[in-house]
Amino acid sequence: MKTLLATAAGACALLTTLIASAAEKMPPDTPAAPASALLAPWVGPYGGVPPFDQVKVADLQPALEAGMKQQLAEIDRIANDPAAPTFENTIAAMERTGRTLDRVGTVYGIYSSTLNDDAVQAVEREMAPKLAAFSDQITQNPQLFERISKVYDTRTTSGLTPEQQRLTWVYYTNFVRAGAKLDGAAKKRMSEINQELAKLFTQFGQNVLKDENDGVIFIDKESDLAGLPQGVRDGMAQGAEGRGQKGKWAIANTRSSVEPFLTYADNRALREQAWRMFVNRGDNGGATDNNATISQILQLRAERAKLLGFPTHAHWRLENAMAKTPDRAMELMEAVWTPAVARVHEEVADMQKIADAEKAGIKIEPWDYRYYAEKVRKAKYDLDETQVTPYLQLENLREGMFYMAQELFGFHFKPVEAGKVPVYHPDVRVWEVTDPKGALVGLWYFDPYARKGKRSGAWMNAYRNQERFDGDVKTIVSNNSNFVKGKPGEPVLISWEDARTLFHEFGHALHGLSSNVNYPSVAGTAVARDYVEFPSQLLEHWLPTPEVLNKYALHYQTGKPIPRELVAKIEAADTFNQGFKTVEYLSSALVDMKLHLAGDQKIDADKFERETLTALGMPSEIVMRHRTPQFNHVFSGDGYSAGYYSYLWSDTLTSDAWEAFTEAGGPWDKAVAKRLRDNVFSVGNTIDPADGYRQFRGRDPGIAALMRKRGFPVPPAAPATAGAK
Ligand SMILES: [Zn+2]
Secondary structure, eight states: OOTTTSOOOOSSSEEOSSOBOOOOOOOTTOOOOOSOTTTSOOOSTTTOOOOGGGOOHHHHHHHHHHHHHHHHHHHHHHHTOSSOOOIIIIIIHHHHTTHHHHHHHHHHHHHHHHSOOHHHHHHHHHHHHHHHHHHHHHHTOHHHHHHHHHHHHTTTTTTOOHHHHHHHHHHHHHHHHTTTTSOHHHHHHHHHHHHHHHHHHHHHHHHHHHHHHHOEEEEOOGGGGTTOOHHHHHHHHHHHHHTTOTTSEEEESSHHHHHHHHHHOOOHHHHHHHHHHHHTTTOSSSTTOOHHHHHHHHHHHHHHHHHTTOSSHHHHHHTTSSSOSHHHHHHHHHHHHHHHHHHHHHHHHHHHHHHHHTTOOOOOOGGGHHHHHHHHHHHHHOOOHHHHGGGOBHHHHHHHHHHHHHHHHOOEEEEOOTTSSOOSSTTOEEEEEEOTTSOEEEEEEEEEEOOTTSOSSOEEEEEEOOBOBTBOBOEEEEEEEEEOOOSTTSOOBOOHHHHHHHHHHHHHHHHHHTOOOSOGGGSTTOSOTTTTHHHHHHHGGGTTSHHHHHHHOBOTTTOOBOOHHHHHHHHHTTTTTHHHHHHHHHHHHHHHHHHHHSTTSOOOHHHHHHHHHHHHTOOTTOOOSSOGGGOHHHHSSSTTTTOTTHHHHHHHHHHHHHHHHHHTTOTTOHHHHHHHIIIIISOTTSSOHHHHHHHHHSSOOOSHHHHHHHTOOOOTTOOOTTTOO
16 A cells, blocks of 8 residues: 555656555455556566556546456545454555555656646546545544554564564554544545645646746857757757748757757856746746745645644654654755855855956846856866766666676576567666566666657656565666757767766665565655655766776777876866755755745745745855745645755765775675665665665764765864754
8 A cells, every 4th residue: 555655756866656566455345446447466577567558548537446446445444444443454455455556656747747738637636636535534534543553552562573574653643643643524624735735736737837838938049059069069050940930949847958059158148048938937927937826835735734733744754764853954954055045155166266267247146056066167177078978888887787786686688578568668778677586586677768648757656666575576767867868879978977867766766676664654765755765875986987987988980999198187076066955955944944944924936935945145146946936846736845954964975885885895895785775775664764874884973974075164063963963
């Protein structure tokens, strides 16, 4: 029954929508269902695979509804079981429910995130409140909660394994956190709030998407492209052609289109125009303006937190996170904020010097930052992104990731021959993953290219979780990104930053593939939000190793490996621009947390954002990475609300964990890799993450390694922030 326990992330990198699971056990009295392949257990090789060749969008809604109906019938049987509650007839039985909905939800999530069109959006608007009400119907079932409570009360004395005890704790706390202990009137209000929020989340996300789809700047003079590398120009020409403006160039209103333009375009007025278009998504008045929606979401969240007995939404959200309290998250953010802002002032001074030397006659503004930072990088480190890209071929780097997985975890990747497993788009490819003995570990789906209807960014998604309590079920995971597909036969070249993201998402995939647990609700990446980015961020560190670069970073024309001098420059420039990156991110994380600590006052998002940034001393040359009206992480779902700090929290662990390798035999140290796998990658949510980390590292993490990684001064008595109880 992972459906309602999984948090709908709808964000960054990890898509935990309605995750699927196999080992179908249809109860005999399942209600008659619509004739849809979506409802049937998955068939085919590898313990069954998603039936992508048989999906029709029109089937999604009836299938979701049939899945919900079936799960409610299953839940009713558990709730009304005349036998006394036990782990087996209550908790394990719950793990067996919702199999159909899990499978349908997986396909629905894939259509939402990668094949989204008007028809899918209509299903989303219809189903979001229904799925919210459905979750509440389960968590508010008093007979069911009573049984879960009984199992919970005796969990340490009834002979359960540690994993069974942890799973029982997960169920119990999730039910309590969803309002299982409230009285009838309060439960009713909770459910109203959740349904209203689900509608507002959908509206928020669709508004941002509409501004991104509709916003565009067309350029018709080639001279306005001065400074842009050929690859960027080609992409802009394609973009214009796709919008019926062949012969022009388009700046689309997306990060992947706007950021390269801001980095390279000499035309300052156009940079400003593009920057304004992008930072005002969701903030333009009219039908797609999100400010009123934000206000409503914040009030409903505050009311819900009060109902549940928490001072604010942030306190409720962080209760089961590794940070535990907003104070501890704020403490970490504030410790990093001050040195990061100080670094920004140094960076701006460097940029201003170059602008002055060029007699540009300007003061650095936000639309100048990326442009002049690039010039500083060239001047200081003699490093030019366009020198690096020819060595970064997507398919070679993918092989490099496989090499890393083999060396660290013993995983072997082999392509599944075309046609053996159905895919939802011809660009999608599938690999089978085996262990050193040749036994199946799982499947890895790879959907690398951008297309209309696919949300931007990169993410991992589990189609099926690993489990073993009812038979050995292998996981199915996927990585998704938005690279521009090259012409047939031509290699796809990517940036260093994109290569890092590729390794990051693959880290999430390996977290899923390494899972070695019994119960699906605690498998793979089903861990605390502020812990889940740790395994993925950690694996980014293997990209710059000589072993990966020498073998896999090969020039697309000469086949020669990337020169050592160039790698040395990349390494030297590693902490470059960290002031900008940290402040851009951290300002968003701080505003997110402060919005959700503000309680149930009526909030004007624009005003709140402005005043909060002023109070923080936000440098005027930088804008938040996600301004409030477009902050999908926080307002298109609950997943990262009061949780955007998680990336910094995880990076504290990441930086400290990487030093475990460098202090030992280096990145490929087998003993450290084994400890990492045994205590972090394979355990899912079967143990407390702080305990797992301590077993891996032999101590709690501190922030010193994080400060070193970002090139900030290490405070004299750096507190052991992240791991301390
Ligand atoms: Zn991630």
